[in-house]
Amino acid sequence: MAVEPKNPVLSVRDIHVSFGPNHVLKGLDLDAYRGEIIGFVGGSGTGKSVLMRTILGLCQKQAGTIKLFGLDYDQLDDEQRSATDRRTGVLFQHGALFSALTVKENIQMPMREYLSLSQTLMDELAAMKLSLVGLPMDATDKYPSELSGGMIKRASLARALALDPELLFLDEPTSGLDPIGAAEFDELTVSLSRTLGLTVFMVTHDLGSLHAICDRIAVLKDGKVLAIDTLERIEKLDDPWVRSYFGGQRAISAQHALRTGSGMVNARIEG
Numbered sequence: 001m002a003v004e005p006k007n008p009v010l011s012v013r014d015i016h017v018s019f020g021p022n023h024v025l026k027g028l029d030l031d032a033y034r035g036e037i038i039g040f041v042g043g044s045g046t047g048k049s050v051l052m053r054t055i056l057g058l059c060q061k062q063a064g065t066i067k068l069f070g071l072d073y074d075q076l077d078d079e080q081r082s083a084t085d086r087r088t089g090v091l092f093q094h095g096a097l098f099s100a101l102t103v104k105e106n107i108q109m110p111m112r113e114y115l116s117l118s119q120t121l122m123d124e125l126a127a128m129k130l131s132l133v134g135l136p137m138d139a140t141d142k143y144p145s146e147l148s149g150g151m152i153k154r155a156s157l158a159r160a161l162a163l164d165p166e167l168l169f170l171d172e173p174t175s176g177l178d179p180i181g182a183a184e185f186d187e188l189t190v191s192l193s194r195t196l197g198l199t200v201f202m203v204t205h206d207l208g209s210l211h212a213i214c215d216r217i218a219v220l221k222d223g224k225v226l227a228i229d230t231l232e233r234i235e236k237l238d239d240p241w242v243r244s245y246f247g248g249q250r251a252i253s254a255q256h257a258l259r260t261g262s263g264m265v266n267a268r269i270e271g
């Protein structure tokens, strides 16, 4: 992994987000560097999705700074924002494909929104994205209702990659997939990150993914990042939630599966 500590792709400082009296994010800081895969964990309702949505501009913050690619998003004009948005991709938890559009049309949505390309070129690009995520070419004219859960995730990933982003947000990408499908999706994520230099910010509850592909894990607790570090160091934290999450039977099974290669991707966590 090529980490460039001086140039975070994403830098979040002192973010506060409230919904009425519910103060969800309370001065949160976070940096992500080029090419790394960050797993973002925390108890249910702690604000993982809220943070992701705030970074993406879908949720309003009351205070704090978000820098994407070194640029303070609040200081950008519309044109600069649009250029910055194009450098990020997102895969929402349930894929969020448009059901009335085919896979190809879904992948081409961001192209239509941000670029001005001929239909022929967009068709070629859509075919490239399909191949990148490992979908067969005959998936191109299918509707989301005709796809399996794993294929929907891949089609959604193809759409997230439509504009060749540098920063990819994944919201629980392996939820709803069986262990083999989840391991295949992990493998795809790590291979895209390594070959394209993609930075991946992944909200997940999947211990298998955390063990198999994440370079660093960020733990959200009490509205802040409690710690962000390698899995080995996070597991040693003296915190009750961390102990029960990473020390439970499911975590032990995930570690065992990684060691024995049963149902997990063959990736190594770099320390």
Ligand SMILES: Nc1ncnc2c1ncn2[C@@H]1O[C@H](COP(=O)(O)OP(=O)(O)OP(=O)(O)O)[C@@H](O)[C@H]1O
Residues within 6 Å of the ligand: 019, 022, 024, 042, 043, 044, 045, 046, 047, 048, 049, 050, 051
């Ligand atoms: N649009 C909204 N309006 C009001 N409250 C919201 C809104 N979105 C999120 N919240 C609240 O913010 C808190 C954090 O929610 P969030 O969805 O980020 O949790 P999470 O950590 O992603 O949880 P989970 O792991 O269960 O998905 C919750 O209390 C939730 O009710």
